[in-house]
Amino acid sequence: MDKAVVTLDKGTTCSAWNYCGQRLATGSIDGTLTIFDSADPASSSFTCSSRTGVNEASIVKVLWVPPEYGDAVACIFADGTFSLWQEVVEDTEPLRWKLCKHFEHSKQVLDIQFEVSQTSLKLVSAYSDGHVKIYELLDPLELKNWQLQAEFLNVIDMISKTGKASCVSASISWNPQRGESQESSFVLGFNSDIPQLNSSKVWEFDQDHQRWLPVAELALPGDRGDQVYAAAWAPNIGRPYEVIAIATHRGIAIWHMELKPDPGGRLSVEKVASLSGHDGEVWQMEWDMGGMTLATTANDGMVRLWQSNLNGVWHEQAAFEPTT
Secondary structure (H helix, E strand, C coil): CCCCCCCCCCCEEEEEEECCCCEEEEEECCCEEEEEEECCCCCCCEEEEEEEECCCCCEEEEEECCHHHCCEEEEEECCCCEEEEEEECCCCCCCEEEEEEEECCCCCEEEEEEEECCCCEEEEEEECCCEEEEEEEEECCEEEEEEEEEEEECCCCCCCCCCCCCEEEEEEEECCCCCCCCCCEEEEEEEECCHHHHCEEEEEEECCCCEEEEEEEECCHHHCCCCCCEEEECCCCCCCEEEEEEEECCEEEEEEEECCCCCCCCCCEEEEEEECCCCCCEEEEEECCCCCEEEEEECCCCEEEEEECCCCCEEEEEEECCCC
16 A cells, blocks of 8 residues: 655645655745655654745755755745755754855746766756856855856857847756766756757866867757757766757657767767657656666656666656556
8 A cells, every 4th residue: 555755735846855864855835945854764754844934936946965065955946046055053953944055147047956076066057048157166164155167058159149048947967977087067958949059968077178168969950949848867887878868849869978079079979769658748857876767757747767678779667647
C-alpha cells in the first residue's frame, strides 16, 4: 500500500530535495519557504521544521546550495528577483533562516543553477532579455560575497543583432562531472521570440583568455529557432562522449557530444534519439546518478523513465500516472 511521506501546504508552487541532508524545501504562492526534515532517521516520514516568509511575491523555484557550503537555499520569485537564504544557529535559539544575498536585474530571472568548481562556487543565471550572468563566490564561508564574473547573450555570433528579446523561460544544466583537465561548462536554452537565443548552447570557460565561449550548439540546422523547454546534462561515468537531453515542441532529443574540440575549438555533436510520449510541454528532466536513466515530466501530468539498450536504442522503460 502506498504511503505519503510528506503532506505539502496548500499553495505550494515548487520543491527541492536535499539528497545529502535528507531534507525537503518548498516554496509557496504567498512567499513562504518551508523546510521538512525526517522525524526519525529510521522512518521515511517528514515533518515541517520551519516556515519563513522570504518575499511578498510568490516563490516560483527553490533549489539547495551545494552541501559543501552549508544549509542554504536559493529562491526565485515572481517579481523577477532571486535571493539566498541560510540556516543559522544562535546559542539556544531555534534554527532560523536568514537572508544572505538578494540579486536584482533589470529583467526577470528565469533560471539559476550552482556549480562547485575546483576553486570556488559558481552560479549561472538566465534572464528574460536573453542575458546570462555568471557569479563566483569570493569567500566560501560567506554566502553574501559574490562577484559578477561575466555577462553575455546566449548566441553563437556575438556581433549579430538579436533585437529586443522576450523570453518566457530558460533551462540551465551544468556539466555534473568534470575531469581535472576540463574547464567549467554548462548547457543553456531559451523559450523566447528570438530564434538566435533559443537553441541550446554549450558554454565553456576559456582559462587562457578568461572568458566564456560557446563550443557547441545542440540543434539541427532547421531546428535552431525551436523554443527550448528543458535541458539536462547526464553524469559521465566513463563514456568517451557526453550525453545531453534537450526538450522542445518536437519532443526530447538525446545528443552525444565529443570530449575533444576540433582545431576551431568546437565540440562535435550528434543527435542519436528522439523520444516521444508526453502529450504537451516537458517541464523538467533529471538523470540518475549513473547517467543511464532519464526521468521526465510534462504538463500531461505523467512521469516517464527512459533508457538506452546495449545497442544504443532508446525506449520508454516506465510511465507513472498521477494519483487522484
